[in-house]
Amino acid sequence: MVFVDKKVIAFALVAVAAILVIGVLVMLPKIEELKPVRKSAPLVNVSDYSYKVSVEKPELFFQELGDAKKAGEKTSTELTVYNQNLALVKEVREMFLESGVNLVEYKDIASQIDATSVLFRDLSFEDTIVLEQNYEFDIVSEAKMLEKYIDKEITVEVIEGDSTATFTGKLLNASDGLLLETGEGIVALSNISRISFPELPEGLITKPTLVWKIWTESTGKRNTQTVYLTSGMNWRADYVAKVNEEETAMDFSGWTTITNSSGTSYPNTKLKLVAGDIHLVSPVQPYPDRYYDYAEALGGAVPKAFTEEALFEYHLYTLDRTTDIKDNETKQISLLASENVPVQKEFVFDGAAQGNKVQVKLKFKNSEEQALGVPLPKGIVRVYKEDSSGQLQFLGEDSIDHTKTEDEVRLFVGNAFDVSGERIQTESVNVRKGVYLDSYEITLENQKDTEIEVVVVERIGPYATVTSNSDAFEKKSATEIEFTVKVPAKGEKTVSYTVETRYFF
Template identity: 45%
Template structure:
């Protein structure tokens, strides 16, 4: 007697050893065995969700015309970017056809392929029903046994498993690249497959520690890799490209893997990167192999610098920030300052030690790609005890094209030590300062600056008049 509660628990494939590869990375076709063994992977990762994979393997190529399969590729591969080459016999090996097969095996696809073929249905009460599959739809199965009787499994039976004799042609357990090759030599050869894939990217993260006098910082750079490409890269030689690489936006191919909120913490032992200029970008090469698993976020140390001379700067831009005075840390990315490596863009998180020695978070900022010998200005936040006030005191129209504006800037310091505040005033048109009670500096065509020292519990008032044409 059949039991209620239809549950499709599993699909069992019997006697399928004829199509299974001997081990991962190896495959077999009707034209003859074509094994391949992973020899080494080089992974070049870009900022913009892109990587170039160079997978070098020892493969057996059929002599003359034959078929070669290549598994364990990223599911987000761009199949139009694939390049196959024999490194052992490049002159005698050519590619006739290239295919990317991603019709992966699943219960529904398996049963669809088995229409008009023999299967066995095993129910929970021990019943075994063999016959020809006539149709299947959402768990409902129509079967004809050898006597011609039609059996319909409508969902009121508990099905333990469905047994198939073999895997139908055209279905794969993993995404696979397939080539038709022409080889004069054949046999075992070292081959390299190069392709581009999405779903993997990297960014730089920095940790900055400010000393007790705000006169030096320590800086650590970390590379954060996020791999959602659908493949793992074992013991890969890792290169990172920093820079703005132009890409053509077009319709994607293959099956994209949705990004999942997965964090697999992998803090490798510190290992320096070797940096060099590459075209108009910068390349960072990890000096040891590393394994990057699918759905993993990995951090690898980029560099570490200590005792970097720095300066705390207060900046008041009343036109932009109202009464708020920004606090920044400034330092130079130079060898003299124990740095000097071109820095990829990324987030800097700043900390400072409390009196008990514990590090406390004091702010964060985003920096752009920064070459060596350039200044870094890291915005940490707004000063609590320093305020500003900006008011326009007068506007005069001298002629139709000439006007004069008088501004008053009040700066108040409620700290216990003196501070120097950089006042930033935006300008427009053809302008010049005609009166000011503090020395001014024309930074550029649109920016006027003042540096004003304010004693503890003191207010300083800046008055200036600018003429604009």
């Protein structure tokens, strides 16, 4: 039997207790940080503000606005664009605030901003809180200036023959020409060459502005982050495929096309693109995409510029550098570039859906073994091939949906000129109540100098069974079968089958 000194046991218990106490003391601040906290607005008169500050983008020329102080050292901008005419803007700007209530005019924002989505954070002082927010978008124009100056004095110059005349008076009406009350009476003016206004009326602004009333206890400079959603921005993927002479491989490159009509520019911004269909309660209006021909870019591979990662159930593409995105601009940035991607040309005949036409498709697999293997955002693929003189010719285009890795892609390029098909129903018999036998015959004609392979697509009912067939077929689904057959050069091939269909009355 082993005996342990009671003093040793007591010492060990004290040591364990001390460790536990120290651990609790260390973790206590972190536990406190995780406690839910509700920020309460101070009881102040928001109309009685003590400081006014105008915050603009630093790369723009600052102008005084009344007694507003100039501020707005922007330290970073991040732009996340969705392919649903939507973008998330994140800006960090520096501003100086006084203790108390501050009136902040935050300028150079997107004119299509969703003002209800704005999130403001003071990154330097936790006590800062937004008391009120207004979105002012009454942009100055000649019509609005005239409307504001009804019953006020303006000066108007009009053309009278080879000279001009100047009239000063109170504006009475501006709906059809101008009606002025002058010292010599009321005059109606037309042929106006110039209108002079004494000042910019209150309520009119030169650019969309967020106006905040912000309260803080801390005086000084601080970094602030503003986050908001805006429409007027879209992106799409555009792909270029250049097939080789044998039509067995292709060079495949992708471009992102970003269109900005949000009402402001985003200089030196971190750009991220989200591929996927997010849910919106009120879908934004679709923005018309612009189409560009990338045939000139086929001369060589373009280095990959984006890093791809999974985000929730979507895919996020991050540009590895900053870029400038100007207002009313369409920008293209390389997404991927692969060479010698294996491709297979297919002839597909679906007589029930496309009449006598035989479609030409290019099939490839989005796998790493075939020099791809990255999620492909939805977009348009344009296909080119060199002619006998080495000049690129456009073959056709098709759209692809969001395509995950290891998926097979089929591009519909166009209809074959020298290959056609005909589908006829040769027999229909009512065997018994609710049971029918239908026979079909498909004739394929090939006027090319080489043998080709054609995929024949046939659709049958969900309660149908093929009872006889001239060629082997593959059942693709409960309602679709495919025959893959050879058609000789300058020859024909006939495919026939009979299907028994049950109907439940």
